[in-house]
Amino acid sequence: xxxxxxxxxxxxxxxxxxxxxxxxxxxxxxxxxxxxxxxxxxxxxxxxxxxxxxxxxxxxxxxxxxxxxxxxxxxxxxxxxxxxxxxxxxxxxxxxxxxxxxxxxxxxxxxxxxxxxxxxxxxxxxxxxxxxxxxxxxxxxxxxxxxxxxx
Numbered sequence: 001x002x003x004x005x006x007x008x009x010x011x012x013x014x015x016x017x018x019x020x021x022x023x024x025x026x027x028x029x030x031x032x033x034x035x036x037x038x039x040x041x042x043x044x045x046x047x048x049x050x051x052x053x054x055x056x057x058x059x060x061x062x063x064x065x066x067x068x069x070x071x072x073x074x075x076x077x078x079x080x081x082x083x084x085x086x087x088x089x090x091x092x093x094x095x096x097x098x099x100x101x102x103x104x105x106x107x108x109x110x111x112x113x114x115x116x117x118x119x120x121x122x123x124x125x126x127x128x129x130x131x132x133x134x135x136x137x138x139x140x141x142x143x144x145x146x147x148x149x150x151x
Contacts, residue, residue, distance in 0.1 A: 007072065012059030019051025078112035085109040097148040098136065099129045 023045050026032070030041025085108040093101040106125040110116040136142045 006062075008062035009059045012055045012057070012062065014055070015058065016052045016055030019048045019053075019055055021048070023048025023052065081112040082109050093144075095148065097146050098132055098144040099146050100148075102129050102132050 026041045026044035026048060030044070031039035032041040032045050033039030085105045088108055089101045089105045092104055096104075103125045106121060106128060110121045110124075133146065136144055137146070
């Protein structure tokens with residue numbers, strides 16, 4: 001039986017409210033400047049406005065469309081593993097170094113997928129480690145400890 005998907009309406013309104021909060025805070029806390037001389041508040045103000053627009057657009061489209069509403073299926077295992085991977089990175093980046101922390105994130109989050117292959121995980125880990133080194137050490141000149149051997 002076709003019905004309106006009110007879940008998308010509520011999600012769109014929540015996205016719009018979050019965008020409004022970001023835009024309101026950034027406009028009061030930072031100087032937005034002008035389009036020719038942008039200040040530090042211009043980007044968060046623009047992103048907040050974009051979130052408001054997209055949230056309202058999502059709500060409007062889902063109100064106008066009728067569809068068969070399916071129950072929501074939450075996949076707890078992938079959500080928990082990604083959360084654990086991000087937490088592991090935050091904990092291990094100072095104690096182990098940047099490269100082992102990146103490898104740990106790739107390894108733990110690869111278990112979120114049912115058909116993860118060892119070769120793909122190894123290649124992804126190597127590429128992300130190389131990118132982390134090139135972006136943070138070479139490109140930005142940040143002083144991250146790459147590997148800490150204080151065992």
